[in-house]
Amino acid sequence: MSTDTQNSDRLIIAGKEYGSRLLVGTGKYKDMDETASAIAASGAEIVTVAVRRTNLGQNPGEPNILDVLPPDRYTILPNTAGCYDAETAVRTCRLARELLDGHKLVKLEVLGDEKTLFPDVIATLKAAEILVKDGFDVMVYTNDDPIVARELEAIGCIAVMPLAAPIGSGLGIRNPLNILTIVENAKVPVLVDAGVGTASDAAEAMELGCDGVLMNTAIAAARDPVLMASAMRKAIEAGREAFRAGRMPAKRFASASSPIEGLFF
């Protein structure tokens, strides 16, 4: 592929262009050094962070995640992880906006259940509506349900992020046909968020036509997170190129690759 074609195939989120279609979380790493090395190897330009109580001298000298991943180098995507109702999710986004000097981009997730961490879709729709009215650019975590994805887009979310499988499960894409339907219906970017386990899962998401993939545990819980981050970067690129190239039709029976003509025996 020529460099020109590569440069024109950019992910656009809230009007900003990105060269990388891999978005990564920053949780579950051994320490800040490992976080920084893995994220550098992933090539990600958008990184998620959570919003929690500040360290009031309990751990003096502990570096903050934003020292390791400075907002002038990375697009910080604050999430509402841990929120089980619309109200706390909205509060969390407002705090994040203040914390990041008016930054409007957020990842909304309203969870329904601790065992599955599946989204509470009703509360998610409610929170999305409030946040969009309040001027946020909302990237929204949702089920692999095309109807809900359509509603979230209609509300004004700037990206729809269906799960591949439960958060942190590494089960891969459980319902590729639903993901495909969501992609076909959507006019906003669709990113698979959660459930990816290994590089082939990430490539599959991209081959289905997703605009990107957001992952955390698949990298952080690998035996070698930095090497897995590099594998994921390549898988996302390979899957995207395969999608754009258009795969051959699958056939039941063989089709010889060498010519029949000119056989000498």
Next chain:
Amino acid sequence: MNITLNGEPKEIAESTRLSDLVETLALAGQRFAIEVNAELVPRSRFAEHRLAPNDRIEIIQAVGGG
């Protein structure tokens, strides 16, 4: 007077301003945001915001997360 700071009880002087509390906690130079009784208080209002007894204050920051 008593307040609750990040879930822990804390004794502070009457009519302490939010900016005084931030100074006491040596938070200058860090990225944080503050809620008082579940309402965001913008940084620009720290100096004028006087705390009241039993206020629930949350000082939050960004942490690693997915």
